[in-house]
Amino acid sequence: MKPDVIITGHQWWWEVEYPSTKMVTANEVHLPVGKQLLLELRTKDVIHDWWVPELGNKMDMILNRTNFLWVNINKPGDYIGACSEFCGAQHAWMRIKVVAQSTADYNNWLMANTKKAAEPMDKEAIAGKELFQNKSCAGCHRIEGTSAIAVVGPDLTHLAGRQYLLTGLLANNESNLNDWINHPQQIKSGAHMPDFMLEKDSVRAIAHYLSQLK
Ligand code: HEC
Ligand SMILES: [Cu+2]
Numbered sequence: 001m002k003p004d005v006i007i008t009g010h011q012w013w014w015e016v017e018y019p020s021t022k023m024v025t026a027n028e029v030h031l032p033v034g035k036q037l038l039l040e041l042r043t044k045d046v047i048h049d050w051w052v053p054e055l056g057n058k059m060d061m062i063l064n065r066t067n068f069l070w071v072n073i074n075k076p077g078d079y080i081g082a083c084s085e086f087c088g089a090q091h092a093w094m095r096i097k098v099v100a101q102s103t104a105d106y107n108n109w110l111m112a113n114t115k116k117a118a119e120p121m122d123k124e125a126i127a128g129k130e131l132f133q134n135k136s137c138a139g140c141h142r143i144e145g146t147s148a149i150a151v152v153g154p155d156l157t158h159l160a161g162r163q164y165l166l167t168g169l170l171a172n173n174e175s176n177l178n179d180w181i182n183h184p185q186q187i188k189s190g191a192h193m194p195d196f197m198l199e200k201d202s203v204r205a206i207a208h209y210l211s212q213l214k
Contacts, residue, residue: 003040003068005029009048009061009083011192012090013154013167023114024142026154028162030099032106033076039069046088052081052098060085073100089190095168116145117157117213128209131202140193143213153193160213166191177207 007029008015016025031037041050043061050069051058059069073079083094101109120126129146132138138148144157162172166188170176181203184193198206 001038001068004037005031006040006042007050007061009041009043009045009050009087009094011045011088012083012094012188014094014096015044015151015154018110021110021114023110024151024155025113025158026162027164027167028097028099030101030106030109031071031073032103033073033100034103035072037071037073039071041067041069047085048083048087048094049085050081050096051084052079052096054079055081055098058084073098076100076102076105090188093167093169093188097164097168113158113161117143120209121212122208124205125209125212128205128207131198131206132209135198135202135206136196137206156210156213158213159210174207174211177210178203181206 002019006017006019008017014027014029016027016029017023041059041061043063045063048061049058050061055071055073057069059067061067077100079098079100081096081098083091083096087094120129132143133147138150140150140152142149142151142155142157160172164170165172165176165180169188170180180187181198183195184191185195
C-alpha cells in the first residue's frame with residue numbers, strides 16, 4: 001500500500017514527505033480530516049518513537065525497517081505529540097505538531113508547498129540567498145528551485161509557512177532565525193548544525209531571506 005505520508009526521525013527533527021507530490025517538509029505534519037490515512041515511519045539514525053496521543057498508538061522508528069500506522073482524524077486543529085523513545089541530547093525537544101485540515105484547506109496547502117521557493121523580494125534578501133548558497137548552508141539544506149539541494153538537515157523551501165522552528169523550540173520569526181543562525185549551539189546544544197562565526201550582516205541577510213520563504 002502506498003503511504004499518504006512518510007515521516008523519518010532524525011536527531012532531533014522530523015522529515016515529512018508526501019509521496020503523491022514528492023513534496024518534502026519538516027517538523028509540522030499537515031493531514032486531511034475524515035480520511036483513513038497511512039503513515040510510514042522510519043529513522044535515519046537511532047530509534048525514535050512517533051507518538052501523538054490524541055491520534056492513537058505509539059510507533060517505533062527503527063533503522064532499516066519501515067513501520068506503518070493508520071490514523072483517521074475527525075476534527076481540524078493542531079495535535080501535539082513528541083518522540084517517546086530517548087534518542088539523545090535534545091530528545092526532550094523533539095516535539096511533533098500535526099495540523100489537521102479540511103480536505104480543501106489541505107489540498108491548498110499541499111499545492112502551495114509543492115511550488116518552488118519564493119524569489120527574494122528586496123536587496124537584502126537577494127544577498128541572503130547568495131550567502132545561503134555560497135556559505136555552508138547549502139551543504140546540508142534544500143531550498144527547491146535554488147542550488148541548495150542537500151538533505152542532511154530540514155528542507156527550508158517553505159520554511160516561513162511553519163509556525164515554529166526546531167520542533168517547537170522557537171516561534172518562527174526573523175529575529176529568532178537570526179539568533180539561531182548566529183549561534184545554533186547555544187540554542188539547541190548538540191544539534192547537528194555547527195556555529196559558523198559568520199558576520200552579523202551576513203546572518204541578518206540570510207535570516208531576512210529565509211523569512212520570505214512562504
Ligand atoms: C552540517 C549540516 C548543517 C549545516 C552546514 C547547516 N545546517 Fe541548518 N540545520 C541542520 C540540522 C541538522 C538542523 C536541525 C536541528 C534540530 O532541530 O535538531 C538544522 C536546522 C536549521 C533551521 C531550522 C529549520 C526548522 O525546520 O526548524 C534553519 C533555519 C537552518 N538550519 C538554517 C541554516 C543556515 C542559514 C545555514 C548556513 C549558515 C545552515 N542551516 C547550515 C544542519 C545544518
Ligand atoms: Cu527522537
